[in-house]
Amino acid sequence: MAHRHTVRKRSRPRRPRQGAAVLLVGTLLLGAAACGGSQDSTGGGGTRKVTIGLVTKTETNPFFVTMRKAAADAAKKNGAELIALAGRFDGDNEGQVAAMESLIARDVQGILITPSNTTGVLGAIAEARRQGILVIALDSATDPEDAVDATYATDNFKAGRLQGAYVRAVLADRPPELIMLDGTQGSSVSQQRHDGFLRGFGIKDDSPVIRGRANTNGDRNRAQTATENLLQRTTDVNSVYTINEPVADGASAAIAARGLTRQVTIGTIDGGCDGVRAVRSGHYAATVMQFPVRMADRGVAAVIEFTKSGRKPSGFTDTGTELITDKPVQGLASQNTDWGLQHCWG
Template sequence: MAHHHTVRERCRRRRPRQGAALLVVGTLLLGAAACAGNQNSAGDNRTRKVTIGLVTKTETNPFFVAMRKAAADTARKNNAELIALSGKFDGDNEGQVAAVESLIARHVQGILITPSNTTGILGAIAEARRQGILVIALDTATDPANAADATFATDNFNAGRLQGAYVRAVLAGRAPKLFMLDGTEGSTVSRLRHDGFLSGFGIKDDSSAIRGRAITNGDRNRAQTATENLLQRTTDVNSLYAINEPVADGAYTALAARGLTRQVTIGAIDGACEGVRDVRSGKYAATVMQFPIRMADQGVTAVTDFVRKGKKPSGFTDTGTVLITDKPVPGLPSRNTDWGLRHCWG
């Protein structure tokens, strides 16, 4: 296992492979840069400058926008510098690998990453750790999980289970006729939420109750198109699983165009303020709130504690899930949309 190195040592490290594509979504400079500027104060760990990299799956998904802002806020409070990078789209492993290589070259002391490909990113993570950089997975665990030093994330199986249990309860004994809109093929998050939903819903993956399924990459437009295509095959559907709120919104648009929104119960996962308002308005029956602000805050704090206090994080930290609905069902704890709007993503 890699150990922490001095700033002087990191300044001599090799640069990443040439020609790597990199999408820079923002560099938040909150103090003096690394290397030479840090050497004078290296002896005082309590005030030592810390540089942290954040690599998200995309730049534009509201979930990651909120995570990036929270990370920047916590870095500022901790007198740290945050360098924020991302892939071009959900599933862009090449972009994330290039981002990690860039952060290594910039001599960061910690990298926070939401892996698009939980196995494809392992080589880049291993190199970062070999060079003494603390690597923490946010939102999505690596596969295997111990490829990163620690993980701060949603229990995605439980998030799916809560959605599935609620949607099934709303059917009130009616035979389920289900559409399933998944995320990115091969994604650990997509698989865990999918399996959790089926567990809560009470069916197997080969059940005839599943009338259609599609891969959406978590994207609203792809979800709308996918739902339109599924509805061309059958409109005999009464429930819909959505991996996140953008997908739920795309599905709702397609259902509304067919006049089917009243017959289909839609569940979602995310808990953005907009998603909570959609639950309040009746677009979705419920959403499962997760907490990216907590993930970012705890991740940044863990890196600064590692550099300044020698406190190294490990294992999985569940950052929480809460079912949000204004129509609670017996036996399934939930919060209403008033609570949701006070706490969305925080």
């Protein structure tokens, strides 16, 4: 029988701050495994079910919806209980801090978090780890990365670089006229993808070829409004960077309304099934697929292993990227939308 990690008695946790923006997505009470195979010793001779917390940036973005479902499925398979919480919007650091405090109070064994702010949630993470809780970042690294026990995420700089290299290659000899639609100010994911795109596109952040830019908080409606406003200043645009597929959808709608679809190449990142279909239908030229199910599966597996053996994961694990397009360019490896629809999520 495998050795089981004994959870030490924790000090009384702080009460979650009043007024913090916590959104309880749902508590999934999942049956215990037969023979207590995934249960955790309490030190009092009994056993209790392994409880895992998941804190995502929002509950509505399809990426996080997929991650939440994958984590629930993985927990159920291992006879564990998943408590899923989320911020009210991308960038809601206060909501994520309050969610962390709530999970500490619930005495979970592990917390998986997609931090909206690279530094804003560090205090809550430190308190969780002080109380013996395994903390793993998914999708977004903290700053510093070793503030958590481990990270399972997309290499977001690489994803941005792939998008940038592809969009620039499609332009060929045409001088670039670029709009950049970023995510949330202060977000590590947003900055890494932005910087990666610039590297792949071959320009600096102060380049005059950037005709306009806006922060969208990763939201479709904000992106559509931002693009409409930018196009009121100039329609001399032939390329658009987008932080994710909801933003690409909003940009595509605004560009189509102006009759500019044929002249503008839109790139994006996500790899959801709707996004792959949008590539197939020509709403945007390419998406860089990431793999939220892998992140959730590996995070849950790490917590289960920790409760059994006390072993902790460490470091950054890249969960992979694939460029998806039906119009490949020389020098960039890619998959077509047939492959994409077989491997997409959401």
